[in-house]
Structure formats: structure tokens, C-alpha cells
Amino acid sequence: MQNFNTINVENTIQSGQVFLWQKTDDFWYGVNGQNILKVDKIGKITSFKKNKSDFFRNNDNLEKIIKMISKDSTTKKAIKNYLGLRLMDQDPFQCMISFIVSSNSNIQKIKICLERLSEKFGEKVEFDKKEFFVFPKPETLAEAQIKEIMKCGTGYRSKFIKSAANMVVENKIDFKKLRKYSYSQTREEICKVPGIGNKVADCIMLFSLNKLEAFPLDRWMIRILEKYYSNFHLETKTITEKQYELLHEKIVSYYGEYAGYAQQFLFKMERENFDKKWL
DNA sequence: CCAAGGCCTGAATG
DNA sequence: ACATTCAGGCCTT
Numbered sequence: 001m002q003n004f005n006t007i008n009v010e011n012t013i014q015s016g017q018v019f020l021w022q023k024t025d026d027f028w029y030g031v032n033g034q035n036i037l038k039v040d041k042i043g044k045i046t047s048f049k050k051n052k053s054d055f056f057r058n059n060d061n062l063e064k065i066i067k068m069i070s071k072d073s074t075t076k077k078a079i080k081n082y083l084g085l086r087l088m089d090q091d092p093f094q095c096m097i098s099f100i101v102s103s104n105s106n107i108q109k110i111k112i113c114l115e116r117l118s119e120k121f122g123e124k125v126e127f128d129k130k131e132f133f134v135f136p137k138p139e140t141l142a143e144a145q146i147k148e149i150m151k152c153g154t155g156y157r158s159k160f161i162k163s164a165a166n167m168v169v170e171n172k173i174d175f176k177k178l179r180k181y182s183y184s185q186t187r188e189e190i191c192k193v194p195g196i197g198n199k200v201a202d203c204i205m206l207f208s209l210n211k212l213e214a215f216p217l218d219r220w221m222i223r224i225l226e227k228y229y230s231n232f233h234l235e236t237k238t239i240t241e242k243q244y245e246l247l248h249e250k251i252v253s254y255y256g257e258y259a260g261y262a263q264q265f266l267f268k269m270e271r272e273n274f275d276k277k278w279l
Numbered sequence: 280c281c282a283a284g285g286c287c288t289g290a291a292t293g
Numbered sequence: 294a295c296a297t298t299c300a301g302g303c304c305t306t
Contacts (some may be wrong), residue, residue: 016301103302109289110301155287160303197303218301239302240281267301276301 004062007043008084012056014278015268017088017207019098019111020118020135021279029127031118033091034134036127043086048127048134056086060212069255069262074228078265085268087261088207092175093168094135095208100160100195102203109153111279116152117141117161141165160195167193175209183211198244206260215251215263217244224270 013021013028021030028039032055036048043056070076097117102110114135121136121144141149142165149158167173173193178186186209187201196204199218205211215221222239225232225247232250234243255262271278 099301100303104286104300105288105302106290106300113288150287153288156285157287157303195303199302203301216301220301236281238282242280271301 004066004083005058006084007056007058007086008082009039009041009043011082011084011268012043012086012088013039015085015264016107016271016278017264018090019107019114019279020094024130029130029132031094031122031132031135033094034123034137035091036125036132036134038128048125048132053089055089057089060087065258065261068258069265071255071262072229075255075262075266078269082265082268085265087212087264089210090208091135092178092204092208093138093165096164096168096173096190096193096196096204097135097141097161099200099203099207100164100193101154101157103157103195103197103200107276107278113153117149117154120148120152136165138165138168142169157195160193164193164195179209183213186211198241198248199239202248206263212258212260213252213256215248215255215259217247220270221263221267224266227270228266 009028013030018030021028026041030037030039034049035051037051037055038046045051045055066079070079098110098114101113118133118135121140122133125132125134141161144162146158146162149161154161164173168175173190178189181189183205186205187198190196190201190204191198199216202214202216206214206216217239222234232247234247236243252259
């Protein structure tokens, strides 16, 4: 019996939100900041450290949300096929670095870069008789040489990583505050970080700052919207900042305050149709 | 405000 | 083989 409270762990982890996850036996293990999470097939979490966060957002009213975003046959189909897909509430620093790294890249490479960063700058821990590297702390990356960060394969994004970490250390980016800010206030703040534009900002907000109206518009989402919808398209050839904002406003007025969930269902469906790899 | 080019890197393409 | 293109953007001109 599927109901709205059932979590499809497989689909959730394999939906482009997280990168440092692997499956061993019947469990998924993942790095979440300074913590390691172990998830069974129904989404029950045990962890290396105390885990007080609602990682799978069980407090969201999925029945209400799904009712609200079920606006058309395309969305309904995506929801029907991938019921149990959740948004995750990640460690914000790891999420921020992850999506800075993601720009102009692909999932496989992002994963490798993040693994190397963790190995090089994160602490080695043992959990459940296995070894893991937790995600680097902001201080560590802030103090790291750009040259050394570059060795992880992050290329021109390396200097962004360092200064982003530095802004967190200096409290210019305060995730606790941002979590309480509105969507637009938060976006304004995190877009001050070099390497964070509209798309990366939306990912960080949706996946780690509790901003469910965030709707990341990457190349895939633009393609999806143009394929299935007649009124969601860009007026320009390239994704300019203005056009991004206009399209985002249209989307939110269409789907409502939980638009981010709609994005995740659509993205998952279309990428599966094209048989893209997730991790 | 928009278009165009550059950018690390590695896999895919010709 | 080897060159070119492209990939889940961002920044500068």
C-alpha cells in the first residue's frame, strides 16, 4: 500500500539532489555535513552523530502539497510515477559547495570532485564498521590553498569554493538566519557569493534552506518546460538573469508555494526517460 | 538589458 | 590517434 507518507528512498537519493551517497547491501549511506546517515529501505535513518534534522521532510504535508501542485497531466503523471520522491533537507554548507561545483558540469564529475574534497579536507570517521570521510568544515576550505582545492578537479570553481567557505566563516553567510528569511531575501544574500547565480541559489535554497518555492531552472528544466508547456519558455536565446526571474515568477504563480516539489518530480521523470545516470 | 566568449575537466563524438 | 564539442552556469566584457 502506497500512501503519501511512504518514502521511496531509491528515487529520492537518485534524483540529482545529493552526490555523496552509496548503496551497500540493503542500506544507503550518505555524507551530510559532519554526519554520516544510514538509511534503510523505508527511509528510517540511523546516523553517526545525533540526527535531529528532518532529513526526508516528513513534516511536510505531502497530501496537501501534491494536491496543490497537480496542475496538469504532465505533472500528475510525474507524481503518479514517482510517488514517494522527497525533497531532502541537507546540510547547507555541503549543499552550497556541491552546487557551486555543479556549475557547467555533470553528476558523475560532481560526485568525483566532492569525494576528493572530502578525502582531502574532511575528517575520516568510522561508522557501522565502515570508513567514511565527512564533508570538509568551512574553516578548512577557507584556509586551504586554491592550488590544493584545484587538485580535486574543481577547476575554475576552486577559488569560488574557498571564498564561499570564507564567507561562512566570517558570518557573511549565516545559514541559520537565511533559513528564516524569505525566498527573495535569501536569494539576494547567497547570490553575493561568487560562483552562485540564480540556478545554484535555487538548488541551495530548495535542498537545504527550506525554501520550497525555489525552482532550479537548469538546461534540463528549461527543456522540459519547453517540451510540455506552451507558456513556459525563454524570450531570449540564453538564460539571462531577467528571463530567469520572469520565468520563475510564472512558475510560482502557476504551482504555488510548493513549486519546488513539482520541479523535482518533473526532473526525475524526464531524466529517467532519457536513462540518465544519477550517481 | 542582452549576446558572446572564456573557463577547469573529462567523457563523448567525429 | 587527435581535435573538437559538450556538460545540470557564472562572470566579464
